[in-house]
Amino acid sequence: MKVVIKKATILCAQSQYHLQQKDILIVNGIIEKIAANIPVDKKLKVIEGKNLHASIGWMDVFADFADPGFEYKEDLNSGMQAAAAGGYTDVMLMPNTQPTISNKGQVEYIINQTKNKAVQVHVIGAISKNCEGTTLAEMYDMQASGAIAFSDGKKSIQQSGLLLKALQYVKSFNGTIIQQPIDESLTQHGLMNEGVISTQLGMQGKIDVAEYLVIHRDIELLRYTESKLHITGVSTAKGIDLIRKAKKEKLNITCSVSAYHLLLTDEALTKYDSTYKVNPPLRTDKDRKALLEAVADGTIDCIASHHTPHEWDAKHVEFAYAQYGMMTLETTLHQLLSIPNSKISIAQWITLLTNNPRKIFGLAEKNIAVNEAACLTIFSTLETNNYTDANKKSKGINSPFLNSTLQGKIIATINNGQLTMNN
Amino acid sequence: MSLSVKHLLGIKDLQPQDIETIFRTADNFKEILKRSIKKVPTLRDTTIVNLFYENSTRTRISFELAEKRLSADTINFTASGSSVSKGETLIDTAKNILAMKVDMVVMRHSASGAPHFLSKYIDAAIINAGDGTNEHPTQALLDAYSMREQLGDLKNKKIAIIGDIMHSRVALSNIYCLQKLGAKVLVAGPPTLIPKHIKALGVDVTYHVQEALEWCDVANVLRIQLERQNMPLFSSLREYSLYYGINKKMLDSLQKKIIVMHPGPINRGVEINSDVADSEQSIILDQVENGVATRMAVLYLLAGKKDLE
Numbered sequence: 001m002k003v004v005i006k007k008a009t010i011l012c013a014q015s016q017y018h019l020q021q022k023d024i025l026i027v028n029g030i031i032e033k034i035a036a037n038i039p040v041d042k043k044l045k046v047i048e049g050k051n052l053h054a055s056i057g058w059m060d061v062f063a064d065f066a067d068p069g070f071e072y073k074e075d076l077n078s079g080m081q082a083a084a085a086g087g088y089t090d091v092m093l094m095p096n097t098q099p100t101i102s103n104k105g106q107v108e109y110i111i112n113q114t115k116n117k118a119v120q121v122h123v124i125g126a127i128s129k130n131c132e133g134t135t136l137a138e139m140y141d142m143q144a145s146g147a148i149a150f151s152d153g154k155k156s157i158q159q160s161g162l163l164l165k166a167l168q169y170v171k172s173f174n175g176t177i178i179q180q181p182i183d184e185s186l187t188q189h190g191l192m193n194e195g196v197i198s199t200q201l202g203m204q205g206k207i208d209v210a211e212y213l214v215i216h217r218d219i220e221l222l223r224y225t226e227s228k229l230h231i232t233g234v235s236t237a238k239g240i241d242l243i244r245k246a247k248k249e250k251l252n253i254t255c256s257v258s259a260y261h262l263l264l265t266d267e268a269l270t271k272y273d274s275t276y277k278v279n280p281p282l283r284t285d286k287d288r289k290a291l292l293e294a295v296a297d298g299t300i301d302c303i304a305s306h307h308t309p310h311e312w313d314a315k316h317v318e319f320a321y322a323q324y325g326m327m328t329l330e331t332t333l334h335q336l337l338s339i340p341n342s343k344i345s346i347a348q349w350i351t352l353l354t355n356n357p358r359k360i361f362g363l364a365e366k367n368i369a370v371n372e373a374a375c376l377t378i379f380s381t382l383e384t385n386n387y388t389d390a391n392k393k394s395k396g397i398n399s400p401f402l403n404s405t406l407q408g409k410i411i412a413t414i415n416n417g418q419l420t421m422n423n
Numbered sequence: 424m425s426l427s428v429k430h431l432l433g434i435k436d437l438q439p440q441d442i443e444t445i446f447r448t449a450d451n452f453k454e455i456l457k458r459s460i461k462k463v464p465t466l467r468d469t470t471i472v473n474l475f476y477e478n479s480t481r482t483r484i485s486f487e488l489a490e491k492r493l494s495a496d497t498i499n500f501t502a503s504g505s506s507v508s509k510g511e512t513l514i515d516t517a518k519n520i521l522a523m524k525v526d527m528v529v530m531r532h533s534a535s536g537a538p539h540f541l542s543k544y545i546d547a548a549i550i551n552a553g554d555g556t557n558e559h560p561t562q563a564l565l566d567a568y569s570m571r572e573q574l575g576d577l578k579n580k581k582i583a584i585i586g587d588i589m590h591s592r593v594a595l596s597n598i599y600c601l602q603k604l605g606a607k608v609l610v611a612g613p614p615t616l617i618p619k620h621i622k623a624l625g626v627d628v629t630y631h632v633q634e635a636l637e638w639c640d641v642a643n644v645l646r647i648q649l650e651r652q653n654m655p656l657f658s659s660l661r662e663y664s665l666y667y668g669i670n671k672k673m674l675d676s677l678q679k680k681i682i683v684m685h686p687g688p689i690n691r692g693v694e695i696n697s698d699v700a701d702s703e704q705s706i707i708l709d710q711v712e713n714g715v716a717t718r719m720a721v722l723y724l725l726a727g728k729k730d731l732e
Binding site: 191194195196198199200201202203204205207271272313316317318319320321 | 435512513514532533534535536537539540554555556557558592595618619620621623624
């Protein structure tokens with residue numbers, strides 16, 4: 001593989017070429033040269049385009065590839081292709097498969113199936129057996145087999161006692177607990193955010209208290225256990241404020257939000273469109289703006305895709321019966337670029353997609369420098385991309401952006417010596 | 424005469440003008456219903472399916488009667504004993520029915536938004552006969568029509584809606600309808616049965632039924648929806664009746680004679696006592712009568728036929 005990327009603005013804070021426009025030559029997966037102008041010859045694959053950017057490969061911390069068990073929604077291959085198409089070189093998978101990823105064998109299955117691919121898959125092991133929230137799963141053994149962190153994924157740990165033990169248990173191997181904060185007893189009959197819109201639509205609501213109550217509890221459990229906690233899917237103004245305060249107190253807490261919670265609000269639901277049925281639900285504009293502020297002030301560490309692909313039948317039923325979730329991996333760039341009145345620069349977004357997640361989950365820092373292994377995402381913020389049923393890579397159908405022209409385009413990713421070009 | 428909408432999914436989507444049109448049309452039908460021959464040939468070549476995914480007696484009968492008075496051909500589909508229990512989806516059921524060349528669908532469903540969902544997939548005109556905790560538009564139309572018969576123009580009239588507001592599609596449709604007609608609305612009931620954000624719809628809230636009765640011109644008392652409550656929201660029917668039920672003594676204590684309404688079926692002795700339900704202040708049976716005329720009007724207007732006699 002011999003590739004040259006022409007005239008790309010390098011977005012990589014730790015690189016000496018940060019914010020500079022350069023040509024990058026990659027030979028056999030290694031960055032061989034970075035210079036103002038690298039001559040092109042016939043043996044070179046040339047990547048060029050208007051407004052090209054190159055960052056280190058993006059990393060997602062919370063995606064569902066539905067494999068094993070729900071391969072009709074997604075499988076490891078289609079998931080990795082979707083990730084690459086969305087600009088990702090690294091993806092962390094939640095354990096809510098069938099069976100769940102709650103023992104060594106399941107961790108090894110995922111790792112073996114995804115070895116040496118263009119997208120590096122990382123496994124999140126379950127905190128509790130079968131993600132049932134009652135007894136601890138074999139986290140130590142899963143860690144030894146390669147699990148990167150622990151979570152019950154879409155299921156929030158309800159029992160305070162169990163979460164306390166989990167936070168304590170992972171300390172011996174420096175593990176990280178990931179929690180999606182939802183008090184189910186307060187939300188079980190709700191279908192969307194409780195607010196003016198849900199009242200107008202006659203739909204039962206999920207109250208925001210259900211989120212920040214759990215965040216508050218989890219912070220106190222973290223304080224007591226002195227462990228490591230990552231909260232994902234924060235959706236409320238009050239919730240993110242609690243995390244901001246906990247960070248000021250130097251607790252070992254980090255958090256991520258989905259791009260769609262930064263872009264959309266509960267007003268998207270006025271036509272009962274189940275594409276927008278997600279959990280935690282789309283909140284009010286006030287919440288959305290609070291999340292954006294939290295991105296700006298560094299409270300939010302990462303963008304988590306919460307990629308949840310579904311087949312047609314799962315969504316084309318009455319709203320109450322439709323399954324939760326949105327497929328998002330292929331549209332992250334578009335979502336971030338479409339946020340109205342965003343003051344966040346593309347370089348800031350890139351930090352949330354590259355350095356921060358690697359740091360939080362203990363992966364080696366990457367760099368854009370000569371002699372480094374190339375782990376790159378090459379994209380344009382100006383070019384557009386037709387995202388259609390025909391060219392999507394995920395098996396899912398549940399994206400509100402499907403069959404439309406999207407702002408921003410992922411041109412290619414390079415990882416593990418492999419170039420993945422997007423058409 | 425026609426409406427600004429193709430379907431009647433909710434009062435929320437109607438213009439005040441639409442409501443006036445429906446009322447004027449209902450006036451005509453009400454007159455027809457007083458004739459010795461109550462049937463008109465207006466919808467003679469129209470086939471209507473009554474698609475009821477949830478139990479209903481009076482709404483279904485009222486629609487069926489309205490359809491028959493208009494000479495429509497009707498099919499009744501109820502969830503129990505149909506293909507729904509075999510796991511067929513709503514889309515498939517509806518498509519199957521429509522393959523039989525049905526023109527209109529009257530639909531009741533336990534999920535909010537179900538008729539809106541269906542409207543994306545079928546061409547027939549849909550009338551929402553109640554969807555989950557969202558709307559029950561024809562009930563609100565017949566309620567407002569009945570109030571208007573008693574009070575004339577509803578502008579600035581005070582209407583109290585009392586009881587289980589949270590689980591009631593009648594409440595939401597009533598609020599939208601009455602506001603479009605210029606009335607003032609107050610909701611009353613136990614705090615656990617009143618949505619937290621209801622004031623954003625422009626209504627006032629009280630937890631004291633007596634206060635609501637003293638304020639209003641009309642008290643529209645709702646049924647306690649035991650079947651739609653997912654968790655205990657009050658302690659017992661006894662306590663509900665003691666603190667939120669309406670009896671004759673309360674009515675007699677008021678300065679003025681208010682009108683009492685109820686969409687039925689009544690839980691006698693729970694939300695309303697028999698001495699109120701059967702009193703001269705009650706117009707509950709007028710509501711039932713007007714239900715047929717109002718539904719005839721809606722069916723007629725959505726069918727898009729020209730020749731009303």
